[in-house]
Amino acid sequence: MVFVRQIIVSDASSFLSRAVCIATRYSAVRRQFGSKNGGPEIQVIDYKTQQSRLFPLIASAYAFRFVGEWLKWLYTDVTQRLQASDFSTLPEAHACTAGLKSLTTTATADGIEECRKLCGGHGYLCSSGLPELFAVYVPNCTYEGDNTVLLLQVAKFLMKTVSQLPSEKKQVGTTTTYFGHLEHHMKFQSDVQKAEDWLKPSAILGVFEARSVRMSVTCANNLRKFSNQEEGFSELSADLVEAAIAHCQVIIVSKFIKKLEQEIPGYGVKQQLEVLCFIYALFLLHKHQGDFLATKCITPKQAHLANEQLRYLYAKVRPNAVSLVDSFNHTDHLLGSILGRYDGNVYQKLYEEAWKDPLNDSVIIDGYHDYIRPLLKRQLQIARL
Structure with missing residues (x-):
């Protein structure tokens, strides 16, 4: 199961990248409304509403690719340890593959459907390639474990991690290391003062880690109020799922940032990937704004600044949007889409x-x-x- 789930995470990037490739190319070709003095109408991709829905999906495709590469390394490492009768990292591998499988497949299935909507009425045509792509992919959300059930398994791993925090026992694993700085995260308050401050990796990781820790600690404290732990786990299952999602998002964001610390060939490539990284992180911050505000990791003003920076980043992606999806190197034959043709015809x-x-x-x-x-x-x- 661990092996298959890490394969599924890698496949999520492949399927989502195909959908965003179709939607991005078509959005660049399609023109609608806004013509002036009898001139050509505006390219659909230039509308901010289109960008705010499409560009985070491009960023997600890259994020899933990088976390998939890391997960493959983790599986290889665990396998080698098991051969040496070392089972210490197996619980973390199980939690990571379960949680990331859930998160990436849900986001990919929803993303493919969003790409269909981004193509308007033509997206519903069989020849668009999107209906078939969605139908083929959506079973990933249930096989090898229902996504909600998998997140509850991650939540159990997190509750065990929190219960061991007071002890001096050394934590095994890398994805929960930030839980070891419990006092820091419980007192954390973002120091972002202007929109540009959100372009600091430390500022991004700080709020994501603090939110995750606080949500997990809150769930653990609420669980202690129940005499029957199984009953408590069932009663608080919705909150536990949200805590698991927060932890998995920390993993994906941190691995994206870690990837950017490496040497990346190609003029300007690293800069574009940095833009996509911050789009992915700030989009999640906007989407889960309620959690960040409820846990008091950020203030309403900082949330506003994050949205402001996100709009600015969309403008940075626009000139290279088609190139970013072309770089996935999907052929017309693989896409099977009239709308996503490379020649734009x-x-x-x-x-x-x-x-x-x-x-x-x-x-x-x-x-x-x-x-x-x-x-x-x-x-x-x-x-x-």
């Missing part, structure tokens, strides 16, 4: 695809003379009477 191919419909094989459709014409003829006779 969408409308001519849509017209040609429409003629392939069996209804267009003849001027008069099959069944007309047998069913429709007699019916029309009978109605005509009735009308004359």
